[in-house]
Amino acid sequence: MLEPVMFTGGLYKHDLVLELVEDLGGYILQKNVTQTEIILLLLVPSEDMNALEILSRELRGELVRAPLAGTEVAVVTPTLAIHHLPHVACDTAEYLRRHGSKTNMIGMARGVGREIAQINEYETALINEHDAAVFIFGNFGDCIKKKEQLYRNISVPVIVTGGPKMKKEDLPYAFGYVPSIGRMAHRTRKATEIATLDNIVEMVGRALDQTRAAITKDPLTTSPPRVMDAVREQVPEVEFSYSPLPIALNLNGVRVKLPYQLYKDKLAAVTFDEGVRLGEVATIRPSRMKDYILVRILPSSETGFVF
């Protein structure tokens, strides 16, 4: 089984880590260089974890488990105005990132208010491209209950956050509810506030585990990290994409950040060692996010094989 971990350390000799992970048959999900520091998100076979731990100790790096690595989470706020940002939404997004997830912040066009809140088809479809969504609501219980219509049609697990304590039966369409983080005008710095952020990460982790369990019942034809590796090798243009993460991983596919019209055929022609082409085991369609390409791997019940 592959274990998701985050390596933080100096830039010097970090290629040793990359080489080791490749030798062990793991995957490099993300590489972030900040001046002399580097943050690597890795998938490493759990039985070989020890080798990486020894190397990271030698390099004076830090190795922590990143339970959300390889997933994309949407942090949704009613709008992008000062009332909702920056504190609660940005802190939540940043905290999720620290635990390895790729987090996108989405501000709705007309999500404000109690009676007038709306979500449109495009926003719903965009949120549905993620693996889970965190909806950030305010301090009034009545409003949180009324705003249920915003996420009722979303098919990925939705975690709602808000101020007051709520009963589970009040929010039947949400996967879970995390209280005591409603609207506020200061940074999350107190121990209780940080603990609330931990609760959100834990709840998101549980939602993703549920999706993973559902996938194992009808496994994907191939794994998303493998698709990522093959695309990176056979479509070298992806490395020239300006996006910090040119291939974003989801639980059931990948998002390739290249123009759809120009690269869809090239992507479909990506061939694996077994001789299978990507177009045969996955659907390739335009993503709702910019002009990107969304690859969704088909389950084995549709293709009839797993490799």
Place this chain on the structure above:
Amino acid sequence: MDPMEVFKIEVTGEEEYGAKKYREIIMDILQDLGLIRSIGRLYVYVDITIPVFAVYGLLRSGIPPLTVKDVGDVMRVGGGHQIKINDEEHMADLLKALWKRYGRERVEQPARDVVIIASDTPPSDLMVTDMEAEFLQDLTDALVRIAPEGFRNRRNVMTKDSFFFIAAEESIKPELISEIEEKIREMENA
């Protein structure tokens, strides 16, 4: 401890948490904008079933306008007056006021913090900026920030020593205003 004499917040329904949190939000925003010392009493009334958000506040005694002698030292020099600036924050306003009074050709700035005016009348009492107008502008900004975002219909009445702000999702009718005024009066007398 609240720096205000009175700070009451009332929210209808079972929303104690909301009331407590909005208290924090109001304090945070007023502190951020440096307004907290100018407000004496504050009454906040929220009815989430309508929904409406109202704030009534009494201001502390008026702020005098800022004059030239507040921002620097005025000295008599040969051929005019010299101002040695101590508070650079209002430099732009100061120059604007001097240009308007004396004309650009008579205002000279040989160094960053020195302005010389070729005039015999001392500029000491010339008004640099109206602090009260600035304060009222900041206060309106604070109220818009405090009110929940969806409450887009707003009504703001400001007098010399008080302000009364209502924000609602639906249009604000006269009956609603008088109802809220009544509620706030009750809070004042309680």
